[in-house]
Amino acid sequence: MARSVTEWVSVTGDISIIARESGEVWFHTLSGTKEAVDPFATPMTGAGSTGSTVGLLDGALNLGFAGIEKRLAHPDPTVAGYIVALAGAYHTSVHTPRNLRRAASRFDELGRPEVAAYLEERAREETGHDRLALKDLHALGVPGERLVANFIPEGIKPLCERFDYLCAQDYPVGCIGYSYCLERIAALKQKTDIEKVQLLCQDGVDATRFLRSHSSLGSEVAHVDETIEFVASLPANDRIRVVQETYESALIMAEGYNHELLKSEAEMLDEIQQAVGDPLPYRLGSYPSSRGEKRGARPAA
Ligand SMILES: [Fe+2]
Numbered sequence: 001m002a003r004s005v006t007e008w009v010s011v012t013g014d015i016s017i018i019a020r021e022s023g024e025v026w027f028h029t030l031s032g033t034k035e036a037v038d039p040f041a042t043p044m045t046g047a048g049s050t051g052s053t054v055g056l057l058d059g060a061l062n063l064g065f066a067g068i069e070k071r072l073a074h075p076d077p078t079v080a081g082y083i084v085a086l087a088g089a090y091h092t093s094v095h096t097p098r099n100l101r102r103a104a105s106r107f108d109e110l111g112r113p114e115v116a117a118y119l120e121e122r123a124r125e126e127t128g129h130d131r132l133a134l135k136d137l138h139a140l141g142v143p144g145e146r147l148v149a150n151f152i153p154e155g156i157k158p159l160c161e162r163f164d165y166l167c168a169q170d171y172p173v174g175c176i177g178y179s180y181c182l183e184r185i186a187a188l189k190q191k192t193d194i195e196k197v198q199l200l201c202q203d204g205v206d207a208t209r210f211l212r213s214h215s216s217l218g219s220e221v222a223h224v225d226e227t228i229e230f231v232a233s234l235p236a237n238d239r240i241r242v243v244q245e246t247y248e249s250a251l252i253m254a255e256g257y258n259h260e261l262l263k264s265e266a267e268m269l270d271e272i273q274q275a276v277g278d279p280l281p282y283r284l285g286s287y288p289s290s291r292g293e294k295r296g297a298r299p300a301a
């Protein structure tokens, strides 16, 4: 009988994630164990499996998000928070196809046509998603182009810079970990999350195109499954780097959440107003669920 696959990756100086094909995952602290007797002290070299790969990837996400402020993790959505989230969604989507194609052509040069083909396919699938966010902004009565030209949520900026950086590397395999992080988090959004946002909108207004497509109801679930399968097929060195980057991206994303979610609705409306110039069709307290000062919606992307 073939032995069950076990994979492991060191994601911080002393913490490794260990995952079995059966789905078991645990965190292993290297300090205190003698290298000579610790089988996880040296990088893994064997083949992957989907069961253990998803364990490593989601383990990296959990570890990266461990620092998010718990009281902010599930805020009630507000219109201002949702507009900020859509601006963030635009910025994390607009350069994705170009960035992925850049990484794909590098893998072509490196003689890795299977990685190039995977990234090309992802670039095709992600094309036009920035337009969904702009359409949603317009549906809310916000001049989307003007908003995004003048405004990028501070918590989202480091994420965009990280993706640009990863795709420009000589060996850009880390961009797969970044994409996994964003898509897996999006795929956690449920129908009820979309319904909460719909309740904020006036009757007949459809402002959830981006959210629907980047949720458990849209294409993200398939993207996540395809990525897991693809990462599991990669050589061990690549899997290690993808998992490490999933962790790094989750850290950056969690930091961004903490930053954005600490803002009040009034602060967010002010930022939006300044970027747009004209008065918005919203005022504080002018929509159904507003009950005084509220914290913003979790970023849509
Ligand atoms: Fe997308």
Ligand SMILES: [Fe+2]
Residues within 6 Å of the ligand: 126, 183, 219, 220, 223
């Ligand atoms: Fe996607």
